[in-house]
Amino acid sequence: MNTNNKIATVFGGTGFVGRQVVRELAQRGFTVKVATRVPESAYFLKPHGVVGQIVPFTCNYKDENSIKEAVAGSTYVVNCIGILFERRRGKRFWFAHSDLPEMIAKACKKENVERFVHISALGIEGSKSKYAKTKLAGESVVSKAFKPATILRPSVIFGEDDNFFNKFAELARFSPVLPLIGGGRTKFQPVYVADVADAVMAALMLPARGEKNPQGKIFELGGPEIVTFKEIYQRLFEYTGRTRKLISLPWWLAKIDAVFLELLPNPLLTRDQVELLRTDCVVSKKAQGFDDLDVQPQAMGMILPRYLGHYRAGGHFSAAKHA
């Protein structure tokens, strides 16, 4: 594909997933507009392209015109915006997961964008959590506003800067016990961040004809292994060489704990997250997924030891002693 002079806009390009998407687009020769609230936060992306190829673009997410400007002239648009928690009785979930994606989808239609990929999440159907409900509502408004939109639903995502494995590895560093919320039986299908970015590329570039046409479809993205929360801790212990006592925390007690943890600026756990954990986060049987996008997802064992090694007692190079 000749991508010379083609522009792609990435919303949330400064984030964990978005930065991988920006890098992949730049490698394919696109000029990448990184729509962001704070342009300085996108400067670190510039070395992923040649001079002038990656352009931080100040966007006021509350202003439709600003969103339209961010999208104008782009062939492709990707939305990687998402939040994990909101302050009490806030409306930020609704705004970030539904109102904003709807505005982006409408702008895509008005500006004749060829393809729009929206990142949603797995395990949101049937969940009572506000995160899940707003993500599900976001899918619906996006599909209504821009029918050919492709929706990707990743399970929990791992990668060097992730906020999941790193968080628990950090916790294990200081705490002698770790909580098994709801008994630790919730299932996950962790997926590598680079594979999610590859899925985005496939959704943007697979032909618009035939069975493989990704437009107007939902893809569920799970890695090759299904693991419970408890098994995730066991993997962490294996890769960090630190073993901790696991204590089962009933759902009700986890919620009480969360009331206090929610007071922290970047809470370790919220009541909404406890609710989210009640639903398994695995690919459903009939769903379309990585296979349909011609992407081969990588296993945790190939990636996690590379970045969890530095949580070992004695640092990364003590790994050799344990090998």
Ligand SMILES: NC(=O)c1ccc[n+]([C@@H]2O[C@H](COP(=O)([O-])OP(=O)(O)OC[C@H]3O[C@@H](n4cnc5c(N)ncnc54)[C@H](OP(=O)(O)O)[C@@H]3O)[C@@H](O)[C@H]2O)c1
């Ligand atoms: N990480 C996971 O394990 C995981 C799992 C399943 C689904 N997802 C979904 O994948 C997408 C990307 O996730 P991520 O982990 O890359 O997210 P992230 O790094 O936490 O944030 C992505 C972007 O969202 C924007 N943002 C943050 N707070 C916001 C707010 N209050 N209002 C509006 N925008 C805000 C920021 O963009 P600017 O600051 O540049 O404006 C940020 O770069 C999200 O839709 C997420 O729900 C993630």
